[in-house]
Amino acid sequence: MGYFGDVRRYGQDTVTEAYAIRCCIYLPLAVICLVLMVVLNIYHFSPSFNVRRLYIPALDKSLNSSTNASIIFDLSFTNTEKLSNVYYDPVDITFYDCPNQNHSIANFTIPEFTVKAVELNAFSGAVNATGLDFKAAKREIADNGFKVFHVSVETSVRYDYYGFWKTKRYGYRRGEDVKIGDTGAANLGREMFVWFRVALVGLVVMFLSTDLYF
Numbered sequence: 226m227g228y229f230g231d232v233r234r235y236g237q238d239t240v241t242e243a244y245a246i247r248c249c250i251y252l253p254l255a256v257i258c259l260v261l262m263v264v265l266n267i268y269h270f271s272p273s274f275n276v277r278r279l280y281i282p283a284l285d286k287s288l289n290s291s292t293n294a295s296i297i298f299d300l301s302f303t304n305t306e307k308l309s310n311v312y313y314d315p316v317d318i319t320f321y322d323c324p325n326q327n328h329s330i331a332n333f334t335i336p337e338f339t340v341k342a343v344e345l346n347a348f349s350g351a352v353n354a355t356g357l358d359f360k361a362a363k364r365e366i367a368d369n370g371f372k373v374f375h376v377s378v379e380t381s382v383r384y385d386y387y388g389f390w391k392t393k394r395y396g397y398r399r400g401e402d403v404k405i406g407d408t409g410a411a412n413l414g415r416e417m418f419v420w421f422r423v424a425l426v427g428l429v430v431m432f433l434s435t436d437l438y439f
Contacts, residue, residue: 269384269392272311272340273303274399276376277347278410283359284366285409291359296320296331299349300376304340309384311340312391321375322357324402330354362405371404 278299283291300318304311316335322328331352340346365372381394403411
């Protein structure tokens with residue numbers, strides 16, 4: 226009787242020891258996974274803003290007209306996050322006729338929108354310029370070969386994590402100088418660079434995620 230009792234106690238001690246070993250292994254791994262998930266959720270890559278195209282017909286010498294005061298634009302907002310969607314509040318867009326942003330010539334607002342993970346939203350349209358001295362702008366283009374305009378965006382953004390919950394709002398302000406020549410246009414496509422950045426971020430996140438299973 227005493228022998229079998231010792232065997233049972235030995236078996237129980239072995240199971241308890243094995244359970245303790247598993248706890249010592251899995252508990253730190255669980256904590257590491259939790260910390261990584263929190264870090265990935267707290268740290269976010271700021272979304273990109275780009276002016277893909279800007280055209281001012283009044284500065285197009287082939288048209289020989291200064292009556293068309295419109296600014297035709299194509300803007301893009303790119304989410305480089307692998308895991309998170311980006312939620313934009315209404316975005317204020319302002320056009321300036323100089324890089325120091327002391328004289329605005331047009332503005333409009335894009336309603337709130339969402340850019341899904343590793344995707345791009347593009348907005349095209351036209352707005353009328355007011356207060357732009359077209360004759361002076363043409364002289365500057367004739368003298369320098371171009372005139373610098375500036376496009377500014379200002380809003381707030383939020384991120385989510387697998388769609389479960391959203392972060393607080395973060396202020397978002399970006400701007401870009403645009404050189405307009407005597408064609409009245411500037412083509413500024415940067416999709417290759419933007420998507421290279423997206424792919425790089427994706428590879429980093431995949432590498433970190435893979436480590437979690439070891």
